Amino acid sequence: MTDTVQSRVADLGMKANPGLADLVFRVAVGGMLIPHGIGKFLSYDKEVEVFGQVFGLHPAPAWVIGAALFQIAVGALIVMGKFVRPAALLLVAFMIGTIAVANHGAWFWQFTGAEYSVFWALMGVVLVLKPSEG
């Protein structure tokens, strides 16, 4: 019974393409970065204020533009499957920096704590460790 159910679920494409789960994972890890990069350009003035006054990063405009370009570029590389391991390593470093600068010692994501950044960094480590990634 259990075997039959599992076989039917697997037949919905997974058995034919066991790499689909890895593809979904990689696209999610990289794709989630891109809206943050685009958002920094769309809310540029507010981001500069936050980077300068809350995070204490100066010159704030340079940090905002640099972070935005970094997020878009690294996210796109991971999504496209190009230089995935180096890009994932950069993602991990970026998340460590984010935790140090922006999360203020809290844990839960609902209070802008480190939870999501730590989770994302771990997902980056998973990508780095995957033998199928180049």
Next chain:
Amino acid sequence: MLVDYDEGSWPIERMPATLPDALLRIAVGVFLLPHAVTKYVNHENAVKLFWQSYGLHPTSVWVAIICFVLATCGVLIVVGRLVVPSIALTVVILNCGMILSVAKNGWLWNVGGIEYTVFWMIAATVVALKALVADTR
């Protein structure tokens, strides 16, 4: 071997045993546990802050149920037992929570949006798919 199972166990428990896949599975499970612990430790606040505003009654019973499910499923996912049903149950709960609470806040997590919840659910679904594929090979 990172994940052990005996031949007599339910087939759905068989999990891929590579390091990245094990790390992914453990991360998906572990990150549920603080949410269960805080609902237990700060029970009064959890009732007051979250569940009353969702209109779920009796609120203390709902908090206890969610706390128990998150803790149980989190531990089961971490140890690699009943992974698929645990993930399915947690995804249903998170979906309900998302619809009831944070969906109105938009996408980005830092303004209270659904981003992290969606990311966790995708990662959990990947773990479940890998478990299903591993079982049917």
